[in-house]
Amino acid sequence: MSANPLIHDGKPSESTPHRWTDALLEPFRSVGDPVADPVVESIFANNETAVVTRMLRSIAANEHIVPAEMPDAVENYLNQTDDWPAWADPEKVRIGQRLFGRYGMQMALALFTWSLPSCYACAKGAQVLVSTGRIDKYVNHRIIETSQFLLDVMAEGGLEQGGRGVRTAQKIRLLHATIRYHIRHYPKWQPEWGTPINQEDQAITLLTFALLPRTLTKLGLDFTPEEADAFFHCWRVIGHILGIDASLLPRDPNEGQQLWDAITRRQVAPSEAGRTLTHALINYMKELVPGTMFDGLPAVLIRELCDEPIAQAVLTEEPDWARHLLGPMRSFFNLTDEAQDRSGIVTRISGTVSRKLLEGLYSIERGDKQLMFHIPKSLQDAWGLDTPATR
Template sequence: MHDTRWTDEFLEGFRHKGDPLADETVKNLFRQGQVENANALMKQLIRNDQLVPDTLPTPLREYLVRTERLPSWADPELIRRGEALFGRYGPQAVVSLFCGALPASYAAAKGVQVIHLTSRLATNPFRRIMETAQMLVDVLAPGGLEPGGTGIRSAQKVRLMHAAVRHLILQSGEWNPEWGHPINQEDLAGTLADFSYAVVVGMEKLGCTLSTGEQDAYFHCWRVVGHVMGLDPAVLPTDMEDCAALAQAIQRRHFRASPEGQELTRALIQMAEHVTPGDLFDGLAASLMRHILGEEIAEMLKVPPADWTRHLLGPLALLGKASDELGDRSRAVAKLAELFGRKLVEGMVWMNRGAERPPFRIPHTLRESWNVEGR
């Protein structure tokens, strides 16, 4: 059985292990004097979404070459099927990320500490959330996981940024060793489970119909990304069932109420309300969080109470669809999640990420498939 291998003893060993290849790359940058401080390094990494090897310092160019190859077990057909699923249900996947996977990651009381420190030391919560959503699109857009694709480049960049964050936090003097190593292998495996298993669970709760084959294809895409991002093969789940067992083990080991997790959850809800137009959707992110996460985890995170009557009578009534849907809340939630997802994506497209950062990018084919307007 898959769940027998995710023991406390096994996972605890990986709480104290980082990513030697990426960590050494960052150390070389500082050792050679090519980056004066951690903030300068972070700016260098995020200035362009497309990293161009011949414009980067030698350690970065070497890192890109060493980490760009897909694993031998990568299946192009499964990747294509995973992309097709995202093409069909992309807005719902974004809602599942915002209202399920991300807040679930904030419930891990030890792992959330690095996210909280990073939001204070290197970036702001809105920007970090946008970059997380951008990675979701980059990986699953058509061709994203082909050689040189946006998904490969995005994974390489995030992996290197993780190493920079580890360096920054360990130098800050604010890290408690009881939390484990910053962005350790167990937490990386948990993040992979969030992007794959947790997003699929959330999509199903939002009314998406996914076959077992489609779920496996979606997971395969993220397993490939996990390889590119430096997960130790021993903590890289083998299939969706194995990933579910990993997610359950991490929840058992780490889900606790924490001020940091609650603060980041508030920021996530605020961003969702900020980027969606007007006040029609205010409070909806919190309601959907409770719907996806369940009451126990939602209470850990102090998610505001749900107000389904308001939300089902508001946006759906505006569309003229409420009359025959209110008697079946599951159907109404499905329609509402699709609408909210499209408005959330549109809002991120129009939102300014900052002078030194490219705008939120969605390929034209996905915009057409999702009926999303934008730049």
């Protein structure tokens, strides 16, 4: 999408109370990626899929490398999409990554219990994730790839020139274009769902990362306005690398919240796709965390972190706090004060479960070498993780 009236010299115009209107957002549902989509179309037109397939597989295999011999269209794409925008502030990016180094474990937990459920609650966008079938396996792959992307872009140096995060973002952008290419030919795809992985769906997905500090305040974590702004700025840069239209990249967390409110109002609705995906997500979390003590926690945290319309859209049962959380967790943490604030209990539990989830992602036996999960050494050290690399 070109010449947008909200863009002036590459920057959004001043925000107004009615900036994120249906009239602005609706056209983006038919827009994919004007840069990456033609690349994928040329690949299939020229029968050059083998090399690109290897590159896309490297996302799941956690390989930083890109095949030496690539179609010219892909090489040009990689060279043209790895630069930061002119407005990027390197110091803010570093502050945002340092914040992730401090609270990344809790942010990883929020990825499972806020980011992904929020995406699944957008009924039209969720259709992409179920259109190919094999829900459970697809969700597992999606979680691993998304978690790896989060760690790659937010690790120290991940967004620097040639950084692992930049290359991962470029690959994911190309993967999205490949999915769009295939699903457009999928006979069950309905026009009212819009273009697969369209610009509006990408914008709300980006916000589920960029607004993580605001979400984690519900677990009792504190952030300064400067930290939250830097973290958001970091994700604004990532959104640029991912090919999200400039007019859908809010400048700060307040604008981001406005866009979040506008898109969720438009797109959140109960759907079989969203609930199926969330059910598979909860089951996968149970698989990652050993034992049964925490089995009730995923639904509890989804209800705790997500806005009520989102929780209602993706959950089918009301969580039983007394049975699933408070009783066993008081015992686990030796809590004797029955009146202790609920959020305080969840804060303690979240730290324990965050660690177990990341260690589970790192070491779970999957029988598929393409699903190896890598935690950058700087983040292992910051979080004191007990991973195979540190044992």
